[in-house]
Amino acid sequence: MNSQPPPFTNVKSYVPFRGPCDPCPPIGRKYFSTPPSLYLGFQPPGLPQFSPADALRKGTLWKVFYDYYDNPYRKGAGKPRG
Known part of the structure; x- marks a missing residue:
């Protein structure tokens, strides 16, 4: 069995205990x-x-620190806008 780590993603999920x-x-x-x-x-x-113009819109100067927020509960989520 090949146990590879999952690909990098900044969105994580869990199911609360019931x-x-x-x-x-x-x-x-x-x-x-x-x-x-x-x-x-x-x-x-x-x-x-x-x-500079993009940095003002995105809130950071460096590309690696840019974190687009996409609401996972919205229908059709998954496509970055803008």
């Missing part, structure tokens, strides 16, 4: 996002940068 005597309906899958800086460590020199 006990056998829990009267509430199941919640279902929950999603959360981890920031790109979590996986980078120290910022290396010479990182690619956005243009």
Whole structure:
């Protein structure tokens, strides 16, 4: 059996525990996002940068720190806009 690590993704998910005597309906899958800086460590020199206009729109100068948020609960989610 080949156990490869999953590909990098900043969106993780889990299913909350539901006990056998829990009267509430199941919640279902929950999603959360981890920031790109979590996986980078120290910022290396010479990182690619956005243009100043793009940096203002995206909220960061460096491309590796850009984290597009896509609501996983919205129908048709998965395509970055803009």
